[in-house]
Amino acid sequence: MFEINKNYLKLPGSYLFSTIAKKVSAYTEQHPEKTIIRLGIGDVTQPLAPAIIEALHQAVDEMAAAETFHGYAPDLGYEFLRSAIARHDYKARGCDIAIDEIFVSDGAKCDSGNIQEIFSLNNKIAVCDPVYPVYADTNVMAGRTGDYDASTERFEGVIYMACTEENDFAPEFPKETPDIIYLCFPNNPTGATIKKSELQKWVDYANANGAVIIYDAAYEAYISEDDVPHTIYECDGAKTCAIELKSFSKNAGFTGTRLGYTVIPKELKQDGVSLNALWARRHGTKYNGAPYIIQRAGEAVYSEAGNAQLKEQVAYYMKNAKTILEGLREAGYSVSGGVNAPYIWLKTPEGMTSWDFFDYLLENANVVGTPGSGFGPHGEGYFRLTAFGSYKNTLAALERIKKLA
Numbered sequence: 299m300f301e302i303n304k305n306y307l308k309l310p311g312s313y314l315f316s317t318i319a320k321k322v323s324a325y326t327e328q329h330p331e332k333t334i335i336r337l338g339i340g341d342v343t344q345p346l347a348p349a350i351i352e353a354l355h356q357a358v359d360e361m362a363a364a365e366t367f368h369g370y371a372p373d374l375g376y377e378f379l380r381s382a383i384a385r386h387d388y389k390a391r392g393c394d395i396a397i398d399e400i401f402v403s404d405g406a407k408c409d410s411g412n413i414q415e416i417f418s419l420n421n422k423i424a425v426c427d428p429v430y431p432v433y434a435d436t437n438v439m440a441g442r443t444g445d446y447d448a449s450t451e452r453f454e455g456v457i458y459m460a461c462t463e464e465n466d467f468a469p470e471f472p473k474e475t476p477d478i479i480y481l482c483f484p485n486n487p488t489g490a491t492i493k494k495s496e497l498q499k500w501v502d503y504a505n506a507n508g509a510v511i512i513y514d515a516a517y518e519a520y521i522s523e524d525d526v527p528h529t530i531y532e533c534d535g536a537k538t539c540a541i542e543l544k545s546f547s548k549n550a551g552f553t554g555t556r557l558g559y560t561v562i563p564k565e566l567k568q569d570g571v572s573l574n575a576l577w578a579r580r581h582g583t584k585y586n587g588a589p590y591i592i593q594r595a596g597e598a599v600y601s602e603a604g605n606a607q608l609k610e611q612v613a614y615y616m617k618n619a620k621t622i623l624e625g626l627r628e629a630g631y632s633v634s635g636g637v638n639a640p641y642i643w644l645k646t647p648e649g650m651t652s653w654d655f656f657d658y659l660l661e662n663a664n665v666v667g668t669p670g671s672g673f674g675p676h677g678e679g680y681f682r683l684t685a686f687g688s689y690k691n692t693l694a695a696l697e698r699i700k701k702l703a
Contacts, residue, residue: 375402428677489635519549
């Protein structure tokens, strides 16, 4: 008789965004006359840039001829894309990353969930609190944690690194030394960042303790301050302790076309075994491939025209973020983020839980956001709003929220 993976039963309820979708659907069904403005799930709304569309059309045409047809993509991804990534995302920033240290995939979300497969179940993980729930959830599914404690809203065996208003929503070194450290900067959901000097301390900490950092840099294109690093490999010694996850979803609008990549330096080893080789083996067997057409579109991101067009889109979303941030402050709300990331982190009104505020906003302003508690225990009492809507809808949502202040 077959058995199920009972680690899945440790997860409380449904996935955060599934719960939100169900609530919004139920409200819409009851109030079909209401116009809902969604500032919740971090999905982009601007169309793909013209340079990317042109590359897609050209690649489709190639697939129509036997001489230029492409089947399965290479395990690591096409060299033309990996070369562009190495040149523009790393060498241009003074980082020596080789193309065989870059693994192209169908998105950073998949990679952040799958990367834990190359590590032993005996490893103890540390996650920021609050943070993107996929990090902890996938380790729970793998069996690397204990049960969920509803009274503390934590999984046993996970080290939670508090990110609070008191520490500017940036984690401090945990009292218990972890084996795998998940860091996400600019952070989702708080929008917080840390300076290069602070990130260097984490790299030094990991190297000193034999830990590995899994660094999610999906939002680095939104960084506006000069002293905030765009990649962990700007730090000395990072190649011996860090894996980096990157995405085309938020900087280039690929949420519907799916493209990302993971960097694992060849210097990153444990007991003489290269993690680069382990991930290459995993890719060869269970490749989450992005097809030729999409990888050609990814290459266009780095073209002169593509880069210029994408900077305009990033600026568009950050204009939304600034509008929300300043508007809510003027209305008396306590807010942060929105400077180096398309996320605004709002403190809920006194006496309201994050889910209370979700229901309150939905019912009284017809605006959808994300309850902070869905990102971890220290997210309680906070609420995430995203800047990915249209500017028109952003202004309308802001006015609706301000009327409730």
